[in-house]
Amino acid sequence: MASALKLSDLAVGARAIVRGFPGQGPAFLRLREMGVLPGTAVTLVRTAPLGDPLEIQVRGYSLTLRKSEAAHVVVDLSEDR
Numbered sequence: 001m002a003s004a005l006k007l008s009d010l011a012v013g014a015r016a017i018v019r020g021f022p023g024q025g026p027a028f029l030r031l032r033e034m035g036v037l038p039g040t041a042v043t044l045v046r047t048a049p050l051g052d053p054l055e056i057q058v059r060g061y062s063l064t065l066r067k068s069e070a071a072h073v074v075v076d077l078s079e080d081r
Helices: 026-033
Strands: 004-006 015-020 041-047 054-058 061-065 074-077
Antiparallel strands (some): 015 041, 015 074, 041 054
16 A cells, blocks of 8 residues: 655655645646656655755656755655565
């Protein structure tokens, strides 16, 4: 069974499915424009040495997010690692 958590809390290498994110504001617009939508699979590739920013793999490309932006994205852990 999948468990819900924040994208910012994923471990490096973990795969997850986006469940939701804020419905308004600049973070919402940026995420939507970059293809991070509910139902999209993401993988946390790596974090910077001090933990911010995060690099995720989404829709076949790499995307860098601030940890504060990733904290607004709710994901379900994917069982196929």
